[in-house]
Amino acid sequence: MSSPEPAEVPRTGKSGRGSAFWLSFIAVLSSIFLSAMDLTGVSTILPTVTADLNGGDNYVWVGSAYALASTAILPLTGGLADIFGRKPVMLVAIVFFALGSALAGAAQNMNMMIAARTIQGLGGGSITNLTSIIISDLVPLAERGLFQGILGLTWSLASGMGPPIGGALAEKASWRWLFYINLPITGIAFTLVLLFLRVRTPPGTMQEKVRRVDWFGNLIIIAGTTVAVLGLTWAGGRYSWGSAHVLAPLILGLVTIGVWVLYELRVPPNPTIPFKILANRTSLAGYLGTFAHGITSISLIYYLPVYFQACLGASPIRSGVEMLATALVIAPFALVCGIMVKTSKKYRPANYLGWVLSAIGFGVLSLLKANSPTSKWVGYQLLVSAGTGLIFSATIFPVLAPMPVTMAAPALAFFAFTRAFAQTWGLTIASTILQNQLQKNLPVAFTSQFPSGQELAFAAIPSINNLPEPLRDEVRAAFAKSMSIIWKSMIGICALGFISLLLLQEVEMKVEKDNTFGLDHKNNSEPGSSTASTVHGEGHSTPVAEKV
Secondary structure, eight states, rough: OOOOOHHHHHHOOOOOOOHHHHHHHHEEEEEEHHHHHHHHHHHHHHHHHHHHHHGGGTTHHHHHHHHHHHHHTTTHHHHHHHHOOHHHHHHHHHHHHHHHHHHHOOOOOOHHHHHHHHHHHHHHHHHHHHHHHHHHHHSOOHHHHHHHHHHHHHHHHHHHHHHHHHHHHHHHOOOOOHHHHHHHHHHHHHHHHHHHHHOOOSSOOOHHHHHOOOOOHHHHHHHHHHHHHHHHHHBBTTTTSHHHHHHHHHHHHHOOOOOOHHHHSSSSSSSSSGGGGSSSSSHHHHHHHHHHHHHHHHHHHHHHHHHHTTOOOHHHHHHHHHHHHHHHHHHHHHHHHHHHHHSSSSOHHHHHHHHHHHHHHHHHHOOOOOOHHHHHHHHHHHHHHHHHHHHHHHHHOOOHHHHGGGHHHHHHHHHHHHHHHHHHHHHHHHHHHHHHHHHHSOOOHTTTTTTTTOOHHHHHHHHTSSSTHHHHHHHHHHHHHHHHHHHHHHHHHHHHHHHHHHHHOOOOOOOOEEESSSSSOOOOTTOOOOOOOEEESSSSEEOOOOOH
């Protein structure tokens, strides 16, 4: 995957984007829409799924199995996309997502659900990764602000539709349809990608390409990520943070990830992730900000519905509607970030503003009580969601700006890995805080109904509305008090985002893109099109930059 610094090949003719570009862009957007709607929709149906499948304390695996699989596969998909091409890897990812969705909808017990979510995660993580990589192929970084904003808008729109759709299906029909509804959408996405994603495929025989894959390096990172996430999933819920069941896999997993980094630095000729991508402070700042944002954003998306259902007595569908204040603000502010970067040619202001709004937003969320009026929980959501939306699109620019365009795929694969791994930490941190606080704050008359060690949040929520007074008010107040600690902890995570700003430098964004993986104009006439420029070597090709 590593290659010499490319020579720039001038692009002749007037720059323009014709039908091939826009059809390819629509194909990519349909894929990311699919992944985002499922990810957020699951958060509102968790209590219902847990009760229906007798999940008990295994409920966390409905989210964690997806997170584990989607995180572990990310470095591999970036490498496969560079070797085999973007389109075939994207098609395989959509197939995996469809298969996982079908199995999840048909799940008869929690073990089957967890296995299905794992398969779904392999597809969903790959879809998210490939989307960013393909956009980087089609649009140079200097012009990507608007397109990155549209990408964020699509993700956020799907995120906004996921919770109310999930809640409506859980309440009025069956939670299974949240997964079944993915099947026609995957069919549409697969068809669009197959027919309209007309991007170039690297030359070489299948045997040559298979030899180039860093199989051992990927085995190391998949093993390390799996073991580490296993420890995180058990932490705070099933076992205490200080227990051997948590510390042993967590330490082993993190050490294995460290071994992977050393291996990638020294051994393979074509490393999956060439870690010279971290050799400059601006890219490092972008990755650090991405990690912090992964924690805060997933905590907001997954645990705000807990507040609505536990404290306000909302049904699954109602909590989904109440989440619209978050999703429908994240969307336009992701687009606002893209426009800011596009017009100003600078990315630091968007990152600064995003973290300021996020910190203030989580601060006011921590003030919510069980009886807070609508004006407060709506207004507070608007503030934190504006910051979340800005950062969603903002951190990718400092990551890519200092790098040659030929490093986009591994840089974006590690970007996606960083965000996904952070989301796993976010789910674990929030879950642990909530479990510990509920054990401390809930009245004994209520907690005595549940087996010792069981996850209280999702197991308890379905029974709260049927409790007699004053016990019901006491339980709701305890949930609100416990949720407040989650939001206060997220303020601390925002401090990590502010630290990343200290490293951030304004680097001029590039106007060229990697010509190896751009649009295939063989059968398409585009304004300003040019043929691919590729230098062939021993069994592989060296990308050549195309200046726009």
